[in-house]
Amino acid sequence: MKCPVCKNGETRLGTATLTLERGQLTMALCHVPAQICDNCGEEYIHETAAQQELDQVETAARQGVTVEVREFAAV
Numbered sequence: 744m745k746c747p748v749c750k751n752g753e754t755r756l757g758t759a760t761l762t763l764e765r766g767q768l769t770m771a772l773c774h775v776p777a778q779i780c781d782n783c784g785e786e787y788i789h790e791t792a793a794q795q796e797l798d799q800v801e802t803a804a805r806q807g808v809t810v811e812v813r814e815f816a817a818v
């Protein structure tokens with residue numbers, strides 16, 4: 744798709760690192776499928792892909808985890 748940020752680049756499928764914060768928890772999610780602009784580098788992550796991970800963030804936060812790094816596993 745055309746990049747809505749710079750309006751010049753085209754996005755290509757790649758992977759990005761998604762950082763989520765919930766209370767005292769910071770979670771980094773690596774290799775999430777994303778569309779990445781080849782011009783400005785803006786990352787567009789599919790929300791459906793991230794949604795199930797958000798549920799896991801909530802669970803980890805309740806368990807008192809403060810920092811967590813995960814690989815995106817759903818394929």
Ligand SMILES: [Zn+2]
Pocket residue numbers: 746747748749750751752780781782783784785
């Ligand atoms: Zn762009």
